[in-house]
Amino acid sequence: MQQIILKGRPFLVLILIFILTACGGDDDGPGPGPGPGPDPDPERTAQDVINDFENLVINEGTNDLELESIQEGVFWKFRLIVPEGASPTNKRPLVLRLHGAARSGSPEAHLSTECLVEPGFQGKDVFILSPNSNGLFWYQEPNIVQVQALLELVSSRFDIDQDKVVSMGYSDGGNGSWFFAEFNSVFFGDQFSASIPMASSYRNPPGDGDVSKIDIPLYVIHGTADDLFPIETTKGFVDEYIAAGTDVTFVEAEGLVHNNPCTYVSYLREAVNWLETEVWD
Structure with a gap:
């Protein structure tokens, strides 16, 4: 299933993103009610989340971990893997990992890091941030807010090398990685240095419109036997982005199918080598 993205859509959540990343805000006082006194059901603020x-x-x-968002009763579930020895003089890269089957609504989808991202980055001493999609596609507004906020919160608390932040994902997560790369400037302040979409099928805009250049390099991995997203379709999308000026490395995973992401570890390790030698060097 292909994403449907509206290019240049003026997401109202930009306002919420700005509020969430601020250090604080004015207190408007109690809401309307019958008489003086505090609001019996006050709303959460950005500072509450921080x-x-x-x-x-x-x-x-x-x-x-679980964190209540700025919307009362709405929680963000996420896994954060912290490397040993990170410090102000030894800042470490951050990998944003987006899980597949985004609309499944599984409360444990973000916990499957042992399958691909952990062995793929084994020995690299990176932070790994793996949020749960809460049953929505990664490009939908609540997940844009969640990812942007978690990146800001993690970066403010830990010793992250801001020049070495990468997004990667598989299937729906791969599509999310494409989207975050394309809108890196709009939503993330050019925070990502690269993107690694795997088993994905992303094109923006859908249909016959011209795609735009993506300003960060992509390392796209796709199984030749993918039975959900045919490799011919994804290769066609890749060619369009290359023609638009995007730096895309396209790697075919020989004989690999869609529903077995754990078999892609060796290909992810090659992508990590690409990061270290061609992007982060």
């Missing part, structure tokens, strides 16, 4: 994140116990290694 404070809650700062109060989370996060250790080196794997941390499975």
